[in-house]
Amino acid sequence: MSSSTAAELIARRQRALGASYRLFYEEPFAPVRGEGVWLYDKNNAAYLDAYNNVASIGHCHPAVVAAISEQSALLNTHTRYLHPSIVEYAEDLLSEFPPQLDNMTMTCTGSEANDLALRIARCHSGGTGIIVTRWAYHGVTSALAEVSPSLATGLPTASHVRLVEAPDSYRRTADFVASVKAAVQDMQAQGIKPAALLVDSIFSSDGVFSPANGELAAAAQCVRDAGGLYIADEVQPGFGRTGGQRWGFARESVIPDLVTLGKPMGNGHPVAAVVGRSALFDQFGHQQRYFNTYGGNPVSCKAAHAVLRVLREENLQANARDVGSYLKEGLRKLAERHEVIGDVRGEGLFIGVELVADRETQAPATVAAAAVVNGMRRRQVLISSTGPMANILKIRPPLVFARKHADLLVERLDATLNDLR
Amino acid sequence: MSSSTAAELIARRQRALGASYRLFYEEPFAPVRGEGVWLYDKNNAAYLDAYNNVASIGHCHPAVVAAISEQSALLNTHTRYLHPSIVEYAEDLLSEFPPQLDNMTMTCTGSEANDLALRIARCHSGGTGIIVTRWAYHGVTSALAEVSPSLATGLPTASHVRLVEAPDSYRRTADFVASVKAAVQDMQAQGIKPAALLVDSIFSSDGVFSPANGELAAAAQCVRDAGGLYIADEVQPGFGRTGGQRWGFARESVIPDLVTLGKPMGNGHPVAAVVGRSALFDQFGHQQRYFNTYGGNPVSCKAAHAVLRVLREENLQANARDVGSYLKEGLRKLAERHEVIGDVRGEGLFIGVELVADRETQAPATVAAAAVVNGMRRRQVLISSTGPMANILKIRPPLVFARKHADLLVERLDATLNDLR
Structure with a gap:
C-alpha cells in the first residue's frame, strides 16, 4: 500500500470507526495475506510474525x-x-x-x-x-x-x-x-x-x-x-x-x-x-x-x-518448548551485549524481555521498548510490549515458529538494539 | 438418525455439555444440511425452516x-x-x-x-x-x-x-x-x-x-x-x-x-x-x-x-414485507376456523400467533402452544413459541421465505390445530 493510500484508508477508518480503534506501530502495518509464521503486505514483503497467538497453528492453516x-x-x-x-x-x-x-x-x-x-x-x-x-x-x-x-x-x-x-x-x-x-x-x-x-x-x-x-x-x-x-x-x-x-x-x-x-x-x-x-x-x-x-x-x-x-x-506443544528454550537462549546471549535487557523470561513460546534503563535500579525503559517495537516492525518482525510500564517486549509467535525464525528474530533484535545506542 | 443413535448422542451430549444445553422439541431435531429455507435430516427429509432468523438470507447462502x-x-x-x-x-x-x-x-x-x-x-x-x-x-x-x-x-x-x-x-x-x-x-x-x-x-x-x-x-x-x-x-x-x-x-x-x-x-x-x-x-x-x-x-x-x-x-426486505403480509392473511383466515388463535400480529417476517384458551378472557393456551410447536415439527415445519407464558407461536423464517412456503406453513398449521381438538 502506498503511503498516500494508507493515509487515506486510515482517515476513512477513523471516520467510520472512531476513537476506540487504534493501530499498532508508528507506521501502521497493512497485511493482505498470511501463511505459517509470515504476514505479507501488498508488495509481497514478508513480515515475521512473532506476536499473534490467535493464528496459533500458523496463519491460514x-x-x-x-x-x-x-x-x-x-x-x-x-x-x-x-x-x-x-x-x-x-x-x-x-x-x-x-x-x-x-x-x-x-x-x-x-x-x-x-x-x-x-x-x-x-x-x-x-x-x-x-x-x-x-x-x-x-x-x-x-x-x-x-x-x-x-x-x-x-x-x-x-x-x-x-x-x-x-x-x-x-x-x-x-x-x-x-x-x-x-x-x-x-x-x-x-x-x-x-x-x-x-x-x-x-x-x-x-x-x-x-x-x-x-x-x-x-x-x-x-x-x-x-x-x-x-x-x-x-x-x-x-x-x-x-x-x-x-x-x-x-x-x-x-x-x-x-x-x-x-x-x-x-x-x-x-x-x-x-x-x-x-x-x-x-x-x-x-x-x-x-x-x-x-x-x-x-x-x-x-x-x-x-x-x-x-x-x-504437528507436535506443536513440543515445538513451543524446544523453540521457546532456543529463543530464550538467544535472547539471553543478546543480554550479555545489551545492558537495556534486564530480564528474559517466559514459558514455551510466550516470552517477555524486560527492558530497563538501569540494571541496578531496574527502572523501566518504556521509551526504549516503544523504539524497539517500532524498530523491529521496520525490520519486518512483528512484536509488541506489555506490563504496566509497557517496557516488556512481548514475543508470542504462532506455534509453528522454527529455530530459523528464532535466529532471524534475535539477529534483527540485535540490530534494532544497536540502533538505540 | 435412528432413534437409538439419537438417544446415544443425546446421552453423550448431556455428559459432556451438562444442564445448560437444552434441545428443542419433544423429539429433538438433527439437521445435517441446510439450503435456503430448508433443513435436511440424515434421511434427506426436508424440514421447512420457519424459525431461524440467523440464517436470514437462507441457509448456506x-x-x-x-x-x-x-x-x-x-x-x-x-x-x-x-x-x-x-x-x-x-x-x-x-x-x-x-x-x-x-x-x-x-x-x-x-x-x-x-x-x-x-x-x-x-x-x-x-x-x-x-x-x-x-x-x-x-x-x-x-x-x-x-x-x-x-x-x-x-x-x-x-x-x-x-x-x-x-x-x-x-x-x-x-x-x-x-x-x-x-x-x-x-x-x-x-x-x-x-x-x-x-x-x-x-x-x-x-x-x-x-x-x-x-x-x-x-x-x-x-x-x-x-x-x-x-x-x-x-x-x-x-x-x-x-x-x-x-x-x-x-x-x-x-x-x-x-x-x-x-x-x-x-x-x-x-x-x-x-x-x-x-x-x-x-x-x-x-x-x-x-x-x-x-x-x-x-x-x-x-x-x-x-x-x-x-x-x-435479492430484495429480501421487500420480500419480507410481501410474504409476511401474505402469511399473516393466511394465518388470520385460519383464525376464523380455530378459536384457539387469539391474535395474529407482527411485522414482515417476524410474526406472533397468540394462542388462547378463551377469546373473551384471553387466558394463555400454553399447553396448546407446546403441542402445536411439537406437532408442526412432526409435520416437518420448524417454529417455536415466545412470551412470558410461552403461548405465542414465534414464526421467524429466513427472509427468502416465499408465498409457497407460507402456503405450506398455513396448511400444516391447520392440520396441526385440527389435531388439537
Missing part, C-alpha cells in the same frame, strides 16, 4: 480453512438442534484435561467465557468478590472491565474487586500468595464474600510471569477456604503455548474449578469455551438459562476440532 | 460461503493492523442508517454488542439505571442477565434495573410510555441516574409487539430528558426482517442514540456491532480502551458484507 469452508457450505446452526460436531469436539477437548474437569460450555469469545465463569462462580459461592492481579486483563464486557485494571479506565476499582500482586520473578517486590490472603481477609472484613480468584496462568498483561512451584496452589487454596473458586484464564497460555504442558495451570499440581479458553482455539475463527467441574455447570444451569446463539455451531466446532488435531499431529 | 472460504484462506487477523475490509463494510453499513448514526464498533455477538452499548451509555450518562421490558431478553453476559428478566433466574431484580410493560397491542393491559415515565421517576426518587432505555424494537421475547405510532419516540424522549440514552436492540428485528424498513426502530421517526446488531448480520458467522453517534463512541473511547480480539477481522467483515449485498440484490 489449510486444515482449518477446509473445515470452515466445508461446514459453512453444509450447515451452520445453533445447539438447540442435535449435531454430532459439538459432542465430538467436547469429548476430545475434555480428554486434554484432568478428569475432574468434565464439562464444557461453548461461547464465541474469551470475554464471553470469562464473563460466564464469573457468573458460575457467583452462583456457586453466593458471593460477589473477585480477586485479580494488579495489571490484569480478562476481557471487554461490563463485568470484565471491572476486573481488568490494565484497561486503565480511570474509574475507581469496584468495591467487590481486589487487586493482588503478580508473582514477579524479576523485581520480587511482592508476594503473590500473601497478597491473595490479604485480599480475602480484607473482603471478609468488609462483608464481601469471595466468589473467585481469576488469574491468567502466564500473567500476560502483568508482564509475563511463571509462578514458582506451589504459588498458584497456595493462592487457590486460600480462596477455596473462603468459599470461592479458582478460575484459570487460559485464553493466552492455553493450547500448548507454554511448551511444557497443554494448559498453563498444569505447571502446578492444583486443578482449577473452571478454565476459560479463547484466542488460539479456532485459529482466528471466533470460538471460545469454559471447561470445568460438571457440578458447577449443573448448579448454574438449573438456576439460570444460558444459550449462546452462535456458540458451539457446527462451523465453530469443526474449526476448533481441526485446530486441536493439528496441535497434536 | 453461496455468497457468504464463498466470502468466508476465500478470506479464511487469505488472511484472518485483528483490527490493530490496517485492512480495507472493515472500513469498506463500516461505510456501507452506515449508509443504511440515518446520518446522525455515523460510527460503528464491531463485536462477535449480539451479547457483546448490547453489553458494550450499556458501557457506553453508563459512561455518557454517569448513571447506572437501565430500563427494559418485563420479559426482555438482551443477552448472556453478567450485565445483560441483569436486564433479561425472561431468563427467569430466580434472582431479585438488580436495584438499578426497572422493568416496564411492553406495548401489548392485544391485551392492552398497560401503557408502555406511562410505564417508562414511572420507571424514570422511581429511579430518580431513589437516587439512581438513568443510563438507558434498552428495547428490542419488535419486543420478541415479550410476545412480538409493534409499538403504535409515537410510543417509542415518547419513551425515548422521557429517558433522554433524564440524561439517559435510547438504545435500539436490533439483534432480532434488524436487517430488513420487519419488511417495511431496514431497522425496526425506523417504524417511528425517533432516531436511537445507539443501535445494536447481531444474529442475521453474518448469516451464522459470529459477527455483531454497535452503531451510534460518533460523539458517544469518542467519549467512551477516550476514557476506556476497547479491543475485541476477533471483532472486525477480515473474515467476519467479508461475511457480513456479503450478507448486506445479498439483502439488497
Whole structure:
C-alpha cells in the first residue's frame, strides 16, 4: 500500500470507526495475506510474525480453512438442534484435561467465557468478590472491565474487586500468595464474600510471569477456604503455548474449578469455551438459562476440532518448548551485549524481555521498548510490549515458529538494539 | 438418525455439555444440511425452516460461503493492523442508517454488542439505571442477565434495573410510555441516574409487539430528558426482517442514540456491532480502551458484507414485507376456523400467533402452544413459541421465505390445530 493510500484508508477508518480503534506501530502495518509464521503486505514483503497467538497453528492453516469452508457450505446452526460436531469436539477437548474437569460450555469469545465463569462462580459461592492481579486483563464486557485494571479506565476499582500482586520473578517486590490472603481477609472484613480468584496462568498483561512451584496452589487454596473458586484464564497460555504442558495451570499440581479458553482455539475463527467441574455447570444451569446463539455451531466446532488435531499431529506443544528454550537462549546471549535487557523470561513460546534503563535500579525503559517495537516492525518482525510500564517486549509467535525464525528474530533484535545506542 | 443413535448422542451430549444445553422439541431435531429455507435430516427429509432468523438470507447462502472460504484462506487477523475490509463494510453499513448514526464498533455477538452499548451509555450518562421490558431478553453476559428478566433466574431484580410493560397491542393491559415515565421517576426518587432505555424494537421475547405510532419516540424522549440514552436492540428485528424498513426502530421517526446488531448480520458467522453517534463512541473511547480480539477481522467483515449485498440484490426486505403480509392473511383466515388463535400480529417476517384458551378472557393456551410447536415439527415445519407464558407461536423464517412456503406453513398449521381438538 502506498503511503498516500494508507493515509487515506486510515482517515476513512477513523471516520467510520472512531476513537476506540487504534493501530499498532508508528507506521501502521497493512497485511493482505498470511501463511505459517509470515504476514505479507501488498508488495509481497514478508513480515515475521512473532506476536499473534490467535493464528496459533500458523496463519491460514489449510486444515482449518477446509473445515470452515466445508461446514459453512453444509450447515451452520445453533445447539438447540442435535449435531454430532459439538459432542465430538467436547469429548476430545475434555480428554486434554484432568478428569475432574468434565464439562464444557461453548461461547464465541474469551470475554464471553470469562464473563460466564464469573457468573458460575457467583452462583456457586453466593458471593460477589473477585480477586485479580494488579495489571490484569480478562476481557471487554461490563463485568470484565471491572476486573481488568490494565484497561486503565480511570474509574475507581469496584468495591467487590481486589487487586493482588503478580508473582514477579524479576523485581520480587511482592508476594503473590500473601497478597491473595490479604485480599480475602480484607473482603471478609468488609462483608464481601469471595466468589473467585481469576488469574491468567502466564500473567500476560502483568508482564509475563511463571509462578514458582506451589504459588498458584497456595493462592487457590486460600480462596477455596473462603468459599470461592479458582478460575484459570487460559485464553493466552492455553493450547500448548507454554511448551511444557497443554494448559498453563498444569505447571502446578492444583486443578482449577473452571478454565476459560479463547484466542488460539479456532485459529482466528471466533470460538471460545469454559471447561470445568460438571457440578458447577449443573448448579448454574438449573438456576439460570444460558444459550449462546452462535456458540458451539457446527462451523465453530469443526474449526476448533481441526485446530486441536493439528496441535497434536504437528507436535506443536513440543515445538513451543524446544523453540521457546532456543529463543530464550538467544535472547539471553543478546543480554550479555545489551545492558537495556534486564530480564528474559517466559514459558514455551510466550516470552517477555524486560527492558530497563538501569540494571541496578531496574527502572523501566518504556521509551526504549516503544523504539524497539517500532524498530523491529521496520525490520519486518512483528512484536509488541506489555506490563504496566509497557517496557516488556512481548514475543508470542504462532506455534509453528522454527529455530530459523528464532535466529532471524534475535539477529534483527540485535540490530534494532544497536540502533538505540 | 435412528432413534437409538439419537438417544446415544443425546446421552453423550448431556455428559459432556451438562444442564445448560437444552434441545428443542419433544423429539429433538438433527439437521445435517441446510439450503435456503430448508433443513435436511440424515434421511434427506426436508424440514421447512420457519424459525431461524440467523440464517436470514437462507441457509448456506453461496455468497457468504464463498466470502468466508476465500478470506479464511487469505488472511484472518485483528483490527490493530490496517485492512480495507472493515472500513469498506463500516461505510456501507452506515449508509443504511440515518446520518446522525455515523460510527460503528464491531463485536462477535449480539451479547457483546448490547453489553458494550450499556458501557457506553453508563459512561455518557454517569448513571447506572437501565430500563427494559418485563420479559426482555438482551443477552448472556453478567450485565445483560441483569436486564433479561425472561431468563427467569430466580434472582431479585438488580436495584438499578426497572422493568416496564411492553406495548401489548392485544391485551392492552398497560401503557408502555406511562410505564417508562414511572420507571424514570422511581429511579430518580431513589437516587439512581438513568443510563438507558434498552428495547428490542419488535419486543420478541415479550410476545412480538409493534409499538403504535409515537410510543417509542415518547419513551425515548422521557429517558433522554433524564440524561439517559435510547438504545435500539436490533439483534432480532434488524436487517430488513420487519419488511417495511431496514431497522425496526425506523417504524417511528425517533432516531436511537445507539443501535445494536447481531444474529442475521453474518448469516451464522459470529459477527455483531454497535452503531451510534460518533460523539458517544469518542467519549467512551477516550476514557476506556476497547479491543475485541476477533471483532472486525477480515473474515467476519467479508461475511457480513456479503450478507448486506445479498439483502439488497435479492430484495429480501421487500420480500419480507410481501410474504409476511401474505402469511399473516393466511394465518388470520385460519383464525376464523380455530378459536384457539387469539391474535395474529407482527411485522414482515417476524410474526406472533397468540394462542388462547378463551377469546373473551384471553387466558394463555400454553399447553396448546407446546403441542402445536411439537406437532408442526412432526409435520416437518420448524417454529417455536415466545412470551412470558410461552403461548405465542414465534414464526421467524429466513427472509427468502416465499408465498409457497407460507402456503405450506398455513396448511400444516391447520392440520396441526385440527389435531388439537
